[in-house]
């Protein structure tokens with residue numbers, strides 16, 4: 001991966017360990033020939049740099065969807081709260097300004113396109129077949145399942161579906177993404193391709 005982009009990705013605020021970020025980048029390189037890349041769960045843009053780097057190399061784009069108000073686990077009092085991301089005017093989370101700066105500083109605004117809104121609302125109006133879908137939005141079971149059901153039909157044949165935060169051992173993390181990943185595998189529509197830390201890559205085998 002481009003060295004400057006890698007430095008920006010590593011320095012960005014967010015939840016994407018370096019080895020998993022590079023696996024995401026590799027999946028993006030592989031999938032960009034099939035169609036555009038789409039991420040659910042932008043936050044401050046850390047994973048978007050890894051995927052954006054792949055998109056740039058392949059002449060593709062990344063759409064990244066988020067309402068920028070944080071997931072349940074990002075709210076005050078929860079485990080993954082970061083008070084720097086609270087808008088002092090309203091007391092609500094607002095990661096959009098941080099995302100904007102991350103993309104500007106990395107110099108990747110030309111290939112990373114922010115879509116600001118609720119994932120399920122955007123999914124309902126989406127029609128473009130995707131080369132890659134990365135699911136890293138809300139991590140409660142209803143949210144993760146809604147992202148899978150709403151977005152996975154848009155993954156084109158040969159395209160890839162990537163899940164984050166898959167923990168087989170409940171001691172390591174929440175089980176909802178793992179439940180949804182199992183559901184995706186059981187559907188027979190997706191075959192497992194690779195596993196790096198908590199990142200799982202699958203490929204669409206049928207429509």
Ligand code: SAH
Pocket residue numbers: 013014015016040041042043044045046047048065066067068069070071072074095117118119120136137138139143
């Ligand atoms: N990929 C990021 C981390 C994402 S954190 C990284 O690399 O650091 C999860 C994000 O999903 C949060 O920013 C939250 O606002 C967003 N999110 C949660 N539920 C959502 C929903 N229903 N619609 C849109 N975005 C949602």
Ligand code: MG
Pocket residue numbers: 015136164165
């Ligand atoms: Mg994650």
